[in-house]
Amino acid sequence: MNFRKKFLIIFSICYLILSSLIFFGLKHYSQKNSSKEKIESMIIGDSKFKDKTTDLCQYQILGEPKVGKDYIKINFWCSNWSKSRSTFALKGFSDQSVGGILKEYARIIGFDYNIIQDKKWICKLNDQEITFKNIGNQVGQASTIDCFENKGVPKHD
Amino acid sequence: MIKKISKIVIFIAIVLFAFFLRKKNYYDIPIPGQSVDEYSYSWVGMSLIETGTPVGISGLSGYKNQYDKYINVNRFMQFLPSDPLAINYPWVDHPPLLGLITGGYAYLQGARVFEDTVAVIIRKPIILISTVSVALVFIFCWLNFGFLTGVLSGLVYGTIPLIVLSSRMIQAENAIIPCFLLAMIFLSLFIKRKQDVWLILAAIISGVATLFKLTGFVCYLFVFFGLLAHYQKINKNFLKDFGFFLVISLPITFLFVIYGAVYDLEVFKNILFSNTNRFYGIGPNLLLELIRNQRLTQHKFLPEVWIISGWLIFFSWIVKKQKNIADKFLILATLSYLIIYVLFGSQPYGWYTFPFWPILAMILSRFLILAIEKSKNIIPVFIVSIMILGANISRLMGIFEFQPFSTWWRIGISGILSVLVISSLIKLKNNILIKLVLVLLWVALIYTNIKYLNNIDIAFWWDNIS
Numbered sequence: 174m175n176f177r178k179k180f181l182i183i184f185s186i187c188y189l190i191l192s193s194l195i196f197f198g199l200k201h202y203s204q205k206n207s208s209k210e211k212i213e214s215m216i217i218g219d220s221k222f223k224d225k226t227t228d229l230c231q232y233q234i235l236g237e238p239k240v241g242k243d244y245i246k247i248n249f250w251c252s253n254w255s256k257s258r259s260t261f262a263l264k265g266f267s268d269q270s271v272g273g274i275l276k277e278y279a280r281i282i283g284f285d286y287n288i289i290q291d292k293k294w295i296c297k298l299n300d301q302e303i304t305f306k307n308i309g310n311q312v313g314q315a316s317t318i319d320c321f322e323n324k325g326v327p328k329h330d
Numbered sequence: 331m332i333k334k335i336s337k338i339v340i341f342i343a344i345v346l347f348a349f350f351l352r353k354k355n356y357y358d359i360p361i362p363g364q365s366v367d368e369y370s371y372s373w374v375g376m377s378l379i380e381t382g383t384p385v386g387i388s389g390l391s392g393y394k395n396q397y398d399k400y401i402n403v404n405r406f407m408q409f410l411p412s413d414p415l416a417i418n419y420p421w422v423d424h425p426p427l428l429g430l431i432t433g434g435y436a437y438l439q440g441a442r443v444f445e446d447t448v449a450v451i452i453r454k455p456i457i458l459i460s461t462v463s464v465a466l467v468f469i470f471c472w473l474n475f476g477f478l479t480g481v482l483s484g485l486v487y488g489t490i491p492l493i494v495l496s497s498r499m500i501q502a503e504n505a506i507i508p509c510f511l512l513a514m515i516f517l518s519l520f521i522k523r524k525q526d527v528w529l530i531l532a533a534i535i536s537g538v539a540t541l542f543k544l545t546g547f548v549c550y551l552f553v554f555f556g557l558l559a560h561y562q563k564i565n566k567n568f569l570k571d572f573g574f575f576l577v578i579s580l581p582i583t584f585l586f587v588i589y590g591a592v593y594d595l596e597v598f599k600n601i602l603f604s605n606t607n608r609f610y611g612i613g614p615n616l617l618l619e620l621i622r623n624q625r626l627t628q629h630k631f632l633p634e635v636w637i638i639s640g641w642l643i644f645f646s647w648i649v650k651k652q653k654n655i656a657d658k659f660l661i662l663a664t665l666s667y668l669i670i671y672v673l674f675g676s677q678p679y680g681w682y683t684f685p686f687w688p689i690l691a692m693i694l695s696r697f698l699i700l701a702i703e704k705s706k707n708i709i710p711v712f713i714v715s716i717m718i719l720g721a722n723i724s725r726l727m728g729i730f731e732f733q734p735f736s737t738w739w740r741i742g743i744s745g746i747l748s749v750l751v752i753s754s755l756i757k758l759k760n761n762i763l764i765k766l767v768l769v770l771l772w773v774a775l776i777y778t779n780i781k782y783l784n785n786i787d788i789a790f791w792w793d794n795i796s
Contacts, residue, residue: 236411
């Protein structure tokens with residue numbers, strides 16, 4: 174038997190083992206470890222490598238999504254005259270209630286959602302103040318959420 | 331013995347130098363997020379390890395599960411206009427090998443959620459892979475053309491600014507490049523030494539290349555052309571060797587189908603066909619764009635005269651048929667990838683062109699060194715060197731800053747060119763002075779490459795790289 178034939182026999186055996194391992198091993202591993210919840214938590218989980226900011230006007234999201242009216246604008250206005258203005262495609266939010274959107278916004282930007290309540294930010298949806306009563310309301314297309322650090326802070330450019 | 335050791339020391343020094351150039355600011359430049367594929371590859375590998383299901387960015391039709399999510403890794407959305415990312419699973423756009431390397435490394439570093447895949451972690455493995463490519467460029471030239479060509483090709487491929495920046499990007503092409511170079515090295519050794527082990531290694535590495543991305547088929551095409559160039563006809567020996575090659579490489583590529591079958595063969599088939607119907611954004615002027623405009627991403631251009639010169643020499647080599655099999659290999663490697671580029675082309679993303687660059691760097695280095703070793707083409711070599719040097723200088727200083735040097739430039743170049751023309755007319759060979767001038771020019775070329783690279787920080791990137 175020449176070298177090539179010998180090699181092909183060994184190669185075939187190794188290949189059969191490897192391909193079986195990939196097919197059956199991965200199938201079993203995937204069935205055991207994969208679930209919709211696990212995948213979702215991996216996609217939107219909080220990163221341990223991302224610093225959480227306490228300055229809600231420090232970061233924003235750039236760009237205007239090309240989605241017609243399917244967007245929401247979220248603006249944070251700070252007392253030191255800084256601001257953070259972002260526009261999001263609504264399809265990027267699975268929970269489209271006011272609270273759901275603000276929670277997701279906090280995750281995207283990287284701050285603790287509770288700061289909004291703890292530091293008594295005043296938030297408005299289309300100029301209507303957001304309260305415990307209406308925080309579960311769904312936002313409509315082309316809505317705007319404005320949050321002010323305190324009562325005296327105006328919208329500024 | 332001392333000669334051999336000093337050659338190895340030079341080899342290691344050049345590879346290490348290339349590594350440090352790639353490592354400097356690797357997590358800042360290119361700006362993370364300008365290609366979200368970098369994250370996607372890592373997510374695919376990480377999710378495959380964590381859950382057994384690959385999850386990544388696709389947006390191709392044919393997937394059953396899709397999430398549109400803002401995933402703000404490195405807070406890149408602060409600087410780059412961003413839409414929600416179309417996340418699909420099980421992601422089978424491409425084979426998972428690159429994802430397993432970068433995502434696997436991120437996993438080992440403690441990354442568990444998508445936003446953990448920060449550039450400072452995920453880009454590390456690709457820096458190493460790209461450094462291996464520099465070593466392989468050196469080795470191919472050393473084996474086939476001699477040590478001097480190896481040195482120059484290593485320095486050229488190791489320091490061209492566009493190539494250094496591209497080497498930091500997590501793109502499958504950066505993993506295909508070392509496979510392609512290894513296939514070239516193994517095939518040249520097979521032809522030289524007539525030992526089957528080299529053909530086996532070429533077959534294995536060609537199969538592995540397709541597990542990074544299907545454009546890894548370039549290795550198959552290259553081996554086909556390379557064997558044909560060796561046998562010069564489709565005879566029994568050619569068929570025997572290429573058949574043996576395919577019997578080993580094809581099953582390795584088929585592992586991707588087995589992998590797809592683990593999840594859903596129907597979805598896998600749909601995605602494969604969706605890929606074939608991709609928008610042909612490179613358009614009919616793809617060849618002109620390929621030569622004229624070098625890109626990093628879709629919109630980031632960094633035209634590189636080194637590469638344009640490589641193309642010019644490539645064309646001259648095709649016109650004047652090459653006799654040396656290794657020279658033929660360089661032409662065939664370029665043509666093989668050109669066929670793949672035209673066939674698989676979709677959007678004009680810069681990374682699709684990355685695999686041309688090591689081959690063009692080798693062609694250019696071979697062309698330049700022949701002037702020193704065999705006094706060949708001294709005038710064209712001088713003109714090409716000056717063309718690259720001029721382009722490099724103009725990147726470092728504006729036209730007004732250059733004016734104090736303009737007298738030196740015009741008198742120096744026109745003077746040397748006159749001497750070269752006269753010496754070629756009186757057939758003066760082995761002029762050491764001329765060769766010394768050329769070597770000094772190349773030192774200046776490498777120096778200006780490094781100088782430009784040192785200038786590139788985040789501010790420079792935004793202000794100067796369109």
